[in-house]
Amino acid sequence: MTRGLKLQTEDYFLTDKQAVRVAERHPQPDFPLHHHDFEELVIVWRGNGLHLWNDVPYRITRGDLFYVSANDRHSYESVNDLELDNILFVRDRLTLPTDWHNLLPGADVPQSQRYWCLGSAGMDTLRDKVDDLAQECMKSDTLSLQLSEVLLLQIALLALRYRHLPDSPQLADAHQLDLLMLALRASIGSPFRFDAFCQQHDFSVRGLGARFKQETGMSVAQYLRQLRLCKAMELLRYDRLTIGEVAAQCGFDDSNYFSVVFHQAQGISPSAYRQRFLAG
Template sequence: MTQLHGEEFFVSPAATVAVEPRMPQHAFPEHYHDFWEIVLVEQGAGVHVFNDQPFALCSGAVFFVRDNDRHLFEQVEELHLTNVLYRSPRGFRFLSDIAPFLPYGANGEWLGQWQLNTGTQQQVKQLILQLAALARHERPEDIATSESLFLQILVLLRQKSFQTQGDGSERLGIQALLGWLQHNFCEEVDWDTLADRFSLSLRTLHRQVKQRTGMTPQRYLNRLRLLEARRRLQHSDDSITTIAHDCGFSDSNHFSTQFRKAFSLAPKALRHQALCED
């Protein structure tokens, strides 16, 4: 597996923060870093596999990646990302400790996927533009200012975004709906009911899901279900029929057809491939 090294991205050994836009981000195999990063999805779609857990990407998604995390990008469609890199939570020159602002849960678990609304995205983008200009310089005052901007970004994310870990909160709007789908895609979904639940008209729901994900709501839902099914085919011993039903497909034949269409491989063939790799 490839390891990416900070010396390739930070302007000098003295630099503590860097900005790396990926516009577009192409498919990239599994890798890890010797630095930490925050990944912000500007636009487009794709799949982010984070420590073997797949996530369907859409505009407004934010991922916090540590130096020991493994991740990859696949099935990308006009995917634009901005990566904000930093050495480590204690690797700054003028900040003492940023750990309180990182996505740790109440029990110390890592809750590294957040969502932003459009307004917060624009606020973060403006701060990142300022940070990108300063991060190219090595003077102590520039490093201090860049670290200050980084802290502003981190605090803004903490204040204005919300985690998609399915905490039961009743936030409203399209970002809340997308977060809910990330954790409830195996349930039977009625779009009229969901529109009411998140205070959206059905027409607005369809339009905004398409804007955010590049897909119709049903296609996005199917992608979430198929990604989970693929993960379970690779990492569990459950039968294909059981996996299909658990992931929201009432008909296993329909599931197999959709799976082949999405991954160019039948579920049975993927299961066989996973067994051979083990």
Template sequence: MPIIGYSINRIFVDTKTRSSDYKMTEPHVHNHFELFYLSKGSCTFFMNPHFYNLVPGSIIIIPPNTPHSIHYTSKQQSVRTSILFRDEDIDCPKMKFIYEKFVSDRKKRYIMQIPPMYQIHVEQLIRNMEAEQRLNEDKISPAMLSLCLIQLIVIVNRFSTGINSDLMDDLHTTNRQVNLAATFINKNYNQRISLNDIAEVSGFSPNYLSRKFKEDTGMGVHEYLTFIRLNKAAIELAHTDHTITEVALNNGFSDSNYFKDAFHKAYGMSPRDYRKKDSPAESHSIF
């Protein structure tokens, strides 16, 4: 049984440093939204019924009453921030598009990745919110926290790479053939697989699969394959001493230069710089 969380009457910000020894014994739920941001380390995030591997810059917006739990996996300590909020905390006439995208559909899960070049802006806003929370002025602090949260969500909306949560490990689609194709990609991303290979498993022709996959998921087949490979490569970079070429080959990239270009495009930095960001020399807390 999930643990039932508490209720809140204002925005609450909580930043913690966690080691891999930290255990959340059971999933929990609460009746408010949670914005979860990982600034350092890595973790496996369970949000019923899926598991997601998160890396620095990952953001999840968790709807109310959604069972979730976390297991931290980094060799170094992880730093996470949890921002709890209610519908009314971001209710603003000019923010209607944000409300409709992130809040109105309580069954939708949002998993996003902030490129490294913009993570500093997100983390500065979090520090501002923590400072305001410490001031705790009766009327001004709730308003300032709401303004900061709205600004944070706008930045996430503008600069993040939106990831359909149902595509992270196992696409959720009513189309069985598309699901077969996605499952095949997830199991064989580290092999040399072609559109023809994927189409053969699905039972569709290559052209029809490409069109149907895009219609159902919002991603092209090759785009999804590259996303899975890059996500797995980022985890390997953070947790092994493998060379860049080895990481590329281990995750299905036959050309290390292409891997470097694709990685830089997705994460805003080279694989080497990404690894340095999670190295012991950089492991001090930013908070």
């Protein structure tokens, strides 16, 4: 199976003593299939796209959290205003006497247990620590190396505290934006009325709509369409449903309209997109 590009530790870490780096991707462009000999904690801050991780597609959005192990294969495609931080680390170089195995789950942990989501409170708290680490890891003196590792420990602990399972209806820090994200994820294949959602939760349509656009760069309708198109790409890539069945599962009543929307977004028809992957 194709492994793609290999990213080398020496190209990202300042010295052979450094254990932690932050690779800021603001924005994250499309990036081809690759793997690396270090590990990373990926935190998505805004936007959306398709994260193909060990041949499993994930429709990534604001608040998604991934523990990516060395030699995992992954890529980013069909990105839309995607911003994320990759916290890179070399496990063998970590020196703090703590339970790194449980705090930063590795390849021995099933992939489904290395994908989580963060609510708004967790994101706000982690953002400050990641920003501090991004500054500290640019220095290679002994004290900075130690401080960087301490900050990684704080980030790992906070991620453990604030993370929740994807699509979980239970949020420890329930917030208007978090509830809306969950509702949109659950509405990929069914109708969604933003005004009815706001009325149900007693939210301001204008206020929440403005906050949503600030965080994602898109309106609620545009964002939901991107989620649906990402789901369509997943189905076209891995399932043998008809184009009409794919359209229906992705919230499009009219398969012809779905084909038009898909072509506008991807520059290729759904059937031509599927054909790319039939050879395998």
